[in-house]
Amino acid sequence: MTFLExxxxxxxxxxxxxxxxxxxxxxxxxSYPEQTRPFSEIYRGQHVLKRDDLGRERCLSCRSNYxxxx
Amino acid sequence: MDWTLYLYKTIFLFIxxxxxxxxxxxxxxxxxxxxxxxxxxxxxxxxxxxGLLQPLADGVKMFMKEEIIPLSANRVLFILGPSIAMxxxxxxxxxxPWGGNLTIGGREFSMQIADLNIxxxxxxxxVSIGVYGIMIGGWASNNKYALYGSIRAASQMISYxxxxxxxxxxxxxxxxxxxxxxxxxxxxxxxxxxxxxxxxFLLFLTCAxxxxxxxxxxxxxxxxxxxxxxxTEYSSMKLGFYLFAEYINMFISSAVIATVYFGGYNxxxxxxxxxxxxxxxxLGTAFFFMKIFFFIFLFMWVRWTLPRFRYDQLMNLxxxxxxxxxxxxxxxTGVYYYFFELT
Numbered sequence: 063m064t065f066l067e068x069x070x071x072x073x074x075x076x077x078x079x080x081x082x083x084x085x086x087x088x089x090x091x092x093s094y095p096e097q098t099r100p101f102s103e104i105y106r107g108q109h110v111l112k113r114d115d116l117g118r119e120r121c122l123s124c125r126s127n128y129x130x131x132x
Numbered sequence: 133m134d135w136t137l138y139l140y141k142t143i144f145l146f147i148x149x150x151x152x153x154x155x156x157x158x159x160x161x162x163x164x165x166x167x168x169x170x171x172x173x174x175x176x177x178x179x180x181x182x183g184l185l186q187p188l189a190d191g192v193k194m195f196m197k198e199e200i201i202p203l204s205a206n207r208v209l210f211i212l213g214p215s216i217a218m219x220x221x222x223x224x225x226x227x228x229p230w231g232g233n234l235t236i237g238g239r240e241f242s243m244q245i246a247d248l249n250i251x252x253x254x255x256x257x258x259v260s261i262g263v264y265g266i267m268i269g270g271w272a273s274n275n276k277y278a279l280y281g282s283i284r285a286a287s288q289m290i291s292y293x294x295x296x297x298x299x300x301x302x303x304x305x306x307x308x309x310x311x312x313x314x315x316x317x318x319x320x321x322x323x324x325x326x327x328x329x330x331x332x333f334l335l336f337l338t339c340a341x342x343x344x345x346x347x348x349x350x351x352x353x354x355x356x357x358x359x360x361x362x363x364t365e366y367s368s369m370k371l372g373f374y375l376f377a378e379y380i381n382m383f384i385s386s387a388v389i390a391t392v393y394f395g396g397y398n399x400x401x402x403x404x405x406x407x408x409x410x411x412x413x414x415l416g417t418a419f420f421f422m423k424i425f426f427f428i429f430l431f432m433w434v435r436w437t438l439p440r441f442r443y444d445q446l447m448n449l450x451x452x453x454x455x456x457x458x459x460x461x462x463x464x465t466g467v468y469y470y471f472f473e474l475t
Binding site (some may be wrong): 071074077078080081082084085089091093111 | 174334
């Protein structure tokens, strides 16, 4: 390592510049009771029973309605 | 019996005590806010407008918690540890010149509680006694982790006191006096010592980080290594004393750095405003506090930027890095002042 690298001072100053930049950036916190995060209807990753365009259930595990694909 | 002087000194003492405690209290708030802003989050903002009453909430919490003293702990030493830490932290503020001279009722009073002619040496003495507070706390807890923490803290503080003292020796060579009042007087205008002793300033700053057990030198109290270090077994107010003593130490270290290297209460171009002497003094004191707040921010800024030193890296830096540099600083300063014969 060069002498300047060994005393770590330039690296420290560069690091401190980065932290200072973050000091002035916009925060990504949302204050919960007043603001909520928008999320889609199937956000929780729960299993959803899909229905085809005639309203019949397309159960993926028992596959009883799978013979006629439309 | 100079009752007026005694009365003034007593009132000034209480004011300084109050200011120290309030600044340390809001340093805890400032630390949380600065840490949060640097980490892209908001920090405490529920306990009052902008979270300004958060330190009061913390204080109430500290009072209300249950005081637990372990059965196998040494009761006297257990209580003595945080008391010593707090006492020595507060005692260091006695010799700092907080401002110029105040003229009250036709008589001049200096804004310094005790103008000792060994001012800076007294500060080092108090810091050295503060090591006892940590060692006693770790030993009295009767806990392996606390003992490790306190041993590391004690050895760290002792090692870095040497380099700190030597940085000041180089400064005293140029100043000719140990009294903090004289050191500040000689930095009138813009003759701040940081321009004459830049290496000394860097050494002193690094050692101040180590003395206050502040990151990147906070191995004695980090959670990942030692649970809580020397304050593992402490709860409620005694823990509050240890944590508060750390913030008071940070405030006093900032004040000493600002006094010794950055001109204390001197402000450039202050004579050209044409104000009354009292207003000039108060303006100088306000500028001094701005410098102190900048240094407190610097302490926090460095804490949330740098990773922590490992214990052997820390010892290497103290003994094999800073002490030779400090000795080189003394020799270079001496040679410079001998050959160029500056006063």
